[in-house]
Amino acid sequence: MKFEWYLALRYFKGSRKSSGFLSFIKYMSIAGIAVGSAGLLIALSIVHGFKSTINGKIMDFAPHISISTYTQKPLERADTLFTYLDRYPEIESKQVVIEGQVMIQTKDQVTGTSLKGVDIEKPEFGVGNYITEGEYDLKRDSTGMPGIVLGKQLAQQLQAEIGSVITVYTIEGIPSLVNSPEIKQFRLTGIYETGIDLFDDVFAMVDRNYARQLFKYRDNQADAIEIRLKDDTEILAFHDKLNESIIFPYYNQSIYTVFGNIFAWVELQENMIPLVISGMIIVAAFNLIGAILMMVLERTRDIGVLKTIGSKSKMIRRIFLVEGLMVAGVGLIIGISISLLFYFLQVNYQIIPLSQENYYMAYAPVEPHAIDFVIVTLVTIVLSALASWFPARVAANTDPVKVISFGR
Structure with a gap:
């Protein structure tokens, strides 16, 4: 394992006794990404299900x-x-x-x-x-x-x-x-x-x-x-x-x-709802900036020591970038798991009933697409990497002379 990956994993685990608040911030960042990705995947599966169910009924009947x-x-x-x-x-x-x-x-x-x-x-x-x-x-x-x-x-x-x-x-x-x-x-x-x-x-x-x-x-x-x-x-x-x-x-x-109004309504649902829900991932990614900055402040003296022994700025930047991606990865895994659990429960137990008079079906249909999981994963990772880059850059540009005496 590369040294920066090893150190990033140690920081991610947060083994220090004094890092309780930092761990809380980290867990909130993970939760934000998990909720955002799960919400988007669930919304996408529902709108796909709506489209397939309604279009299928019209195509079968008319x-x-x-x-x-x-x-x-x-x-x-x-x-x-x-x-x-x-x-x-x-x-x-x-x-x-x-x-x-x-x-x-x-x-x-x-x-x-x-x-x-x-x-x-x-x-x-x-x-x-x-x-x-x-x-x-x-x-x-x-x-x-x-x-x-x-x-x-x-x-x-x-x-x-x-x-x-x-x-x-x-x-x-x-x-x-x-x-x-x-x-x-x-x-x-x-x-x-x-x-x-x-x-x-x-x-x-x-x-x-x-x-x-x-x-x-x-x-x-x-x-x-x-x-x-x-x-x-x-x-x-x-x-x-x-x-x-x-x-x-x-x-x-x-x-x-003949049924243009129904098809237009379905298309509107499919196009608009994911755009609204995807804002949750964007907000979670930007929250990650604050979490990584807190991690940088917590590890300020470590950064000074690393720089003193000759570590390059590029390596220090990678440490905190990798730590941010770990936060995003764990949140993404939890979010995907939540969406799959929702799919199982909805298919087998119909936990979200609907008014058939208004929605043309008795319960919310779900139809997850593999491409949605790929896109949501890539977008989340890219946004999280961008959100982690700024605090990682701050860490890399830290002056070792000043940070060694930080807190004295």
Whole structure:
């Protein structure tokens, strides 16, 4: 072991009986770096978890691209457009959708909602991964009644349970004797919950054929064609590509356009929170200046002796620089350990619950990234080295003649 490392380690341990206050300052510096690094790593893991969870729910539930018309009228020749899309290898799956506003009723409650007619065999579009009660089944049951799937909040508003009879009716214009509503009854087979009100409180899903009957659409009419891509990172590029071939009155919207406000909110959280929390590390690093200066004052006579026996200023500077890095290293190890402990507790015991109505999830998600640990470690070490350099320079420039008699 090099002499300066050996001496720095001895100073770091603080074996002198008279160095109690100095040890307290040192421990506070370690605690400051530990809390700062742990706070930043925990904040980063939470915002990454928020982003992944919310983005994942939207990507799972909503189509990556939807094609519809600028007018209020339905798509004509939707079957032809559907076949035309076969030329794009980027598309993983697609479906024709019929959607409109309806009144939906149980024996106890009634409310308005959006009825969505979808492919009967494609639960991957929307709710397949989020069924919490029953199952995704839109087929007819043994009584001949077709199935319907509702969001959890919508089901609660209707006081509906699995097996409840749901009556759906729609009407155009003003009701009259000659303009009666189209009515259809369904059996509630599944309830889904994403945690996002925009999804759970809005949609009722049925077989597209029954939606076509309710809205009086012809076989080749639809409201939209929903597309899912093989690679969701190519959504914007494919959106631009599709714009070049889809002509008026058709137009396509990407998921980033439809849910732009949610994506923007998530990005804001991810960008701003780490900047705010990182101030804790900066403050802790600057506190290290005071701690090392106190160590220099405590070791003033040692510095004089070292210089008298021929030690160079460079070596003395390294001693206190290494001691500052030891303080930072111990604090960093403790901070990383705290963040990993938090990750374990949050994943297994959900120690931080959230309001699902406001945050779209029942507890704070955590997703630590290895790159965050690398960056936080490097930044902490660099800041601590810079903070230790000034007091180390003061120690190196100390006049040995004056310090030997210091305190007499």
